[in-house]
Amino acid sequence: MDDGWKGxxxxxxxxxxxxxxxxxxxxxxxxxEQIRLEANEVGDQFLMRLLCAxxxxxxxxxxxxxxxxxxxxxxxxxxxxxxxxxCGAGLKQTKxxxxxxxxDPAQDALEYIARCDRDFADFSVGRALRQAxxxxxxx
Numbered sequence: 001m002d003d004g005w006k007g008x009x010x011x012x013x014x015x016x017x018x019x020x021x022x023x024x025x026x027x028x029x030x031x032x033e034q035i036r037l038e039a040n041e042v043g044d045q046f047l048m049r050l051l052c053a054x055x056x057x058x059x060x061x062x063x064x065x066x067x068x069x070x071x072x073x074x075x076x077x078x079x080x081x082x083x084x085x086x087c088g089a090g091l092k093q094t095k096x097x098x099x100x101x102x103x104d105p106a107q108d109a110l111e112y113i114a115r116c117d118r119d120f121a122d123f124s125v126g127r128a129l130r131q132a133x134x135x136x137x138x139x
Contacts, residue, residue, distance in 0.1 A: 008050050008136075017050075017138050018057035018129060027054050028063070031070055038073045045080050048073075052085040053132040059125065061089035061097040068109040083116045084128045091120055 011030070015023045031051040037043035048070050055063040064086045071081040086109060087094040098110040113120070133139035 007044055007047050011047060011050050011054070012136060012138060015054050017054060017133055017136055019054040021058055024055070024058055024060065027051055027058075028066060031055065031066060035070055035073060038070075038077060041074075043073070045076050048077060049081050049085075050136065052081050053136070056085040056088035056125075056132070057129055059088045059090075061093050063088060064094050064098065064109060065101070065103075065105055068105055068112075072105075072108070082128070082132075083113065083119050084123060086113060087120075087123070087128075088125060090125060091123055 015027055019027060031048065034043045034048045034051065038045070038048065052067045052070055055067060067081065067086050071078055071083075071086070089097070091113075095110060095113065098106040098113075130139060
């Protein structure tokens with residue numbers, strides 16, 4: 001990217017985990033850019049996963065659609081981005097939002113969440129955030 005982006009370590013330094021709400025526009029812009037790059041198979045999938053985790057940490061239900069878009073880029077991003085990252089606002093709130101939104105991507109995300117029922121057996125936003133922090137060694 002033009003701003004000297006250096007991947008996961010730079011995003012952790014710049015935005016943290018949990019991220020700050022003031023940084024949400026920059027995180028969204030960075031993820032949109034990575035989605036665009038990934039369409040040409042030149043995105044950074046590891047960075048995409050972290051950016052999704054950072055959006056998850058903010059708990060903004062509308063971000064579930066952007067996380068779904070990132071997850072849906074290709075096979076690698078689909079496998080690499082945790083389904084739980086769709087639900088930063090909580091599982092119930094996310095399902096309600098996606099159902100009410102009614103768009104095709106929202107329906108696809110809602111159906112995928114339903115198919116991944118086992119992944120949400122003991123789900124809590126706090127636990128998922130702690131797991132992401134441990135993964136990125138910021139716990």
